[in-house]
Structures are given as structure tokens and as C-alpha cells.
């Protein structure tokens with residue numbers, strides 16, 4: 001089977017390698033190199049880097065226009081595989097592929113259609129999330145499901161960690177789909193439209209912490225937004241980024257501070273971290289960063305800046 | 314859904330026999346086992362635990378998907394071990410620390426009849442070793458100190 005693999009970030013790299021192990025990847029489609037770092041040097045996507053390393057031709061069109069489609073048609077591809085590519089495929093593009101296209105989406109579709117499903121599952125403290133391999137349809141993330149697997153969540157994972165796990169399980173699932181493509185295509189089932197939910201592109205300002213929420217909700221947010229867009233609060237009107245925090249399972253301590261105001265820093269505890277009062281209990285900040293300063297663990301941070309008795313928010 | 318067999322039932326002590334043919338019956342058994350496992354919040358379930366003495370188990374470890382292991386063979390285990398508290402759906406209410414290899418390599422067939430090899434560590438490696446033991450008629454309490462086991466057995470008999 002001749003396939004074109006469309007993807008851009010790290011999460012798609014194991015799937016590209018999986019596709020290469022059981023199909024002929026005749027080209028890779030990825031976003032144009034983007035400026036990064038201080039010098040705004042153009043940087044290739046992780047998928048482009050992997051493709052070049054493996055000697056696969058790379059296509060980086062700005063637009064999926066007729067010129068692009070002519071290039072694709074010359075390759076006589078059977079299947080388009082997309083995973084976090086960054087552009088939407090129209091019917092004219094899909095018709096260049098004899099079997100159409102499939103897409104890997106890291107959620108239990110029809111739940112969390114859209115661009116940030118991994119963050120959403122952590123933020124909402126779901127018991128399970130999952131990965132769906134769907135047929136590419138005109139409406140985003142509404143294609144028939146070829147294969148879906150659930151992933152049990154541990155409620156301590158960050159988006160960074162879960163993305164890595166998703167990248168490997170997706171690769172395994174893609175092999176299963178490619179090896180059983182005819183059977184799974186026939187058995188593919190429609191999504192239940194009435195159960196559909198959507199997630200949106202995250203913005204930096206979404207990371208503001210509301211200390212009146214429960215400790216579990218705040219912890220979920222910090223994990224869901226790590227490493228991007230990050231969570232933050234304010235201290236003395238300076239922005240303070242919170243990179244990691246742990247729940248505190250100490251009923252005596254919770255009792256002691258039960259009447260304090262949400263957002264107040266109560267103590268700097270050697271093992272539990274910088275203890276903050278939340279809407280229902282306590283949270284121990286473990287890693288933090290004052291605006292435009294270095295990221296520090298709570299001990300080093302507290303050597304230079306004492307947060308005790310400050311009110312965050 | 315299949316009901317769970319509990320400590321004391323002979324099937325848990327039998328050596329399971331090979332699955333000769335991965336047919337519709339086996340696929341249906343796997344589906345029912347998956348429901349039983351999830352309903353009971355288990356992270357692994359072996360066929361003897363639903364009264365079927367066949368070499369087959371499933372796992373659903375944290376941060377992992379559901380995995381099916383038919384006629385598994387553990388190919389290698391790491392010399393590094395770790396101690397961690399285990400429980401078992403067939404021995405309800407009992408927990409105890411068991412030493413297991415940190416990493417293992419296993420080969421098995423999946424529900425489509427395809428052979429695969431998997432290197433596992435962390436919780437998945439632990440669950441696999443626990444379930445693999447079930448196929449040999451072994452339970453996690455067999456690793457616990459004798460005194461503790463005597464107490465557990467007394468407690469389980471009182472529950473009946």
C-alpha cells in the first residue's frame with residue numbers, strides 16, 4: 001500500500017515509523033519550517049527531521065491547492081494517514097487517494113473533537129481517555145471509527161507525559177489498522193452525533209489559576225497545561241508561573257488551616273512544598289517561576305523569595 | 314460479563330492449558346473478561362479467574378490500553394526487582410507487598426491471532442507477572458510470609 005503520512009509535532013513520530021514498518025510511505029506532508037528561538041531561525045518539524053533521516057520525500061505546501069494535488073497524484077497514493085498535521089483536508093485532496101484518508105485523534109471520539117483533546121481529558125479528570133483512528137470526513141473529527149482504545153488515567157499525569165504515552169500507543173494501533181485495513185474499513189462505525197463534545201485551542205490566558213477551586217481541580221489544571229500554555233497566578237501583581245504542585249493528604253494539616261482564605265500561602269514545608277490554601281483543602285507547590293526568571297524547585301525559590309503569608313491570585 | 318472465581322475454587326490452582334484456536338468463542342470470552350475486569354476496577358484478569366483454565370489473560374494498566382495475551386511466554390525478566398503492594402480480584406480485600414522483576418519481555422498472540430513481542434516496565438510489567446502466575450496456578454499471596462497467609466486464609470474462610 002502506498003501511503004502519504006501527514007503530521008508535524010513529536011507526538012506523530014512513532015506513528016510515522018509504524019507506517020513505514022508495514023506500508024510504503026511515498027511522501028511525508030508536514031507544515032512549512034517555522035521560526036523559533038531568539039534568532040528566529042527556521043526550524044524543521046520533528047516529522048520532517050525523521051522523514052529526511054529515513055530518506056522519504058517531504059512536501060511542505062503552504063496551501064493544499066491544485067498544484068499540490070498534482071504533485072500528490074503523481075505518487076499514486078492509496079491512503080492518507082494524518083496525525084496532528086495542522087491543516088484540514090478537503091474532498092478534492094482526499095479524492096487523490098484511492099482509499100481516502102484516516103486520522104489518529106487522541107480522544108474517545110465523539111468526545112473532545114478539536115485541537116486539544118489530551119489537555120481536556122486531564123483537565124476534566126476523566127477516568128479514561130483514549131485514541132481513535134477515524135476515516136477522514138469533511139467535518140472535523142466526525143469520521144467513522146476504525147479502531148478505538150481506551151487509556152486508563154492515573155490522575156498524576158501531565159499533558160507532556162500523556163502525549164508521550166499516546167504517541168507510542170497510537171503507533172501500535174496504526175499498525176493494527178494497516179494490517180487489517182480491509183476488515184476494519186468494512187466494520188467502521190459512525191460516531192453518535194448526540195454525544196459529540198468539542199475542545200478549543202488553548203490560549204496563554206487560560207492558564208490563570210482560580211484558588212477558590214478544589215485542590216484536585218487546580219492540580220488537574222496545572223498538569224493539563226504543562227508544558228503549554230502553563231498555569232500562573234499573581235503575587236504582589238507580579239506574574240508567578242506554577243509548573244508542578246501536589247495534593248496534600250494530611251488531615252491534621254487540612255484541619256489546622258481550614259478557616260484560611262483561598263490563595264493564602266500558609267507555610268514553606270520541607271517535604272510538602274509551598275503550602276497554599278485552596279477552595280476545599282491545601283496544595284503544595286513544587287516548581288515555580290517568577291515572571292522572566294529561572295524555573296526553580298520550591299526550596300531554591302524560597303531561598304530568594306519568601307512567599308509565606310502572601311495572598312496569591 | 315463473567316463472574317469472578319474466588320480463592321478456594323480449584324480452578325485457581327490448576328495449570329491452564331493452551332488455547333488451540335483463536336476462534337469466535339475465545340474472542341467472546343475476551344470481551345466478557347474485559348467487561349468483568351473494568352466493572353470490578355481491575356487492571357488485569359486471567360482466564361482462570363472467570364473459571365476457564367486456558368492460558369490467556371488481559372491487562373489494562375494505568376496509562377495504558379487494554380492488552381490481550383494468548384498463550385504467553387515470558388522471554389526474559391530483569392535481575393532488578395521492586396517491591397509493591399498487590400491485590401487480586403480473586404482474593405478480595407487482601408493486599409500485600411510482592412517482589413517482582415522491574416522489566417520483562419513477553420511474547421503472546423493477540424485476539425486477531427497475530428504474534429507479538431512486548432517489552433514492559435513499571436505497572437504493566439507487574440500486572441503481566443501477576444496474571445502470568447495465574448496461568449500456572451499461582452497466586453500473589455503465595456509470595457507473602459507464612460504467618461500473614463495463615464491469617465488471610467482464616468479471614469477469607471470467615472467471609473464465606
Ligand SMILES: [Zn+2]
Pocket residue numbers: 400401402403443444447
Ligand atoms: Zn490476580
